Amino acid sequence: MRTITAIGVPVLLLAVACASPGEGRPADRRVVAPAPTALPVEKAVRPPFDRSRHSTTDPRSIWVVVNKSHPIEPPDYRPEISLVRGYQVATPAARPLTALLAAADRRGLGFKIASAFRSYDYQQGVYGDAVASRGRAAADRVSARPGHSEHQSGLAVDLVTPTSPRCDFDPCFAGTPGGRWLAENAWRFGFVVRYRPGTAAITGYSPEPWHLRFVGRALAAELRRTHTETLEEFFGITGGDYGRRRGR
Numbered sequence: 001m002r003t004i005t006a007i008g009v010p011v012l013l014l015a016v017a018c019a020s021p022g023e024g025r026p027a028d029r030r031v032v033a034p035a036p037t038a039l040p041v042e043k044a045v046r047p048p049f050d051r052s053r054h055s056t057t058d059p060r061s062i063w064v065v066v067n068k069s070h071p072i073e074p075p076d077y078r079p080e081i082s083l084v085r086g087y088q089v090a091t092p093a094a095r096p097l098t099a100l101l102a103a104a105d106r107r108g109l110g111f112k113i114a115s116a117f118r119s120y121d122y123q124q125g126v127y128g129d130a131v132a133s134r135g136r137a138a139a140d141r142v143s144a145r146p147g148h149s150e151h152q153s154g155l156a157v158d159l160v161t162p163t164s165p166r167c168d169f170d171p172c173f174a175g176t177p178g179g180r181w182l183a184e185n186a187w188r189f190g191f192v193v194r195y196r197p198g199t200a201a202i203t204g205y206s207p208e209p210w211h212l213r214f215v216g217r218a219l220a221a222e223l224r225r226t227h228t229e230t231l232e233e234f235f236g237i238t239g240g241d242y243g244r245r246r247g248r
Contacts, residue, residue, distance in 0.1 A: 079154035088152025093214035
């Protein structure tokens with residue numbers, strides 16, 4: 001190392017021994033540090049979705065799966081209830097449903113709740129009326145037998161829109177502004193359209209684009225991300241018609 005003076009200011013220079021041609025003494029050479037090597041950027045790894053976070057059998061769970069193979073147990077189960085626009089819903093679904101309806105109102109859709117929580121006895125009457133008007137086989141495609149209805153969990157709700165009354169409880173609801181909005185946005189509030197076209201063999205029910213089921217924001221987002229249309233497929237749970245082998 002040696003010191004030189006530039007315009008009266010001492011400056012230190014690093015030197016390395018390097019023999020100059022024809023001379024037996026070292027020559028001064030500045031050392032240039034190598035450029036740092038860029039570290040590889042690690043891609044973020046999405047942690048696996050925890051499918052055991054909530055029970056699929058406990059009726060108090062927001063992930064409970066109720067279908068023709070898996071009735072609610074016990075049969076007289078009643079959830080903790082809150083009111084949303086005068087209708088009874090399970091308390092975990094109340095605030096998300098309120099937010100969904102408010103967001104739809106801002107879009108001018110004006111959803112009305114047509115059905116929410118139904119007790120075992122009430123569902124018995126609903127199913128009985130369907131059998132009387134349609135026959136048992138036809139009734140089973142559109143109405144749950146008592147004990148097998150998602151409505152008894154308090155987590156399901158049926159919506160209608162005054163602007164499209166002819167499509168209330170009809171598959172054409174899917175093509176209405178309200179139906180399209182629900183298909184695209186219900187998941188943002190933790191709801192899924194439970195019975196979709198092409199899934200009747202899995203869920204046991206014909207398409208019902210007006211029937212929402214609360215499952216929570218995390219699961220609703222995961223179902224959308226993985227393009228999974230039914231709870232049965234996501235959790236590997238038996239569905240279909242009555243009398244099929246049970247499996248969780």
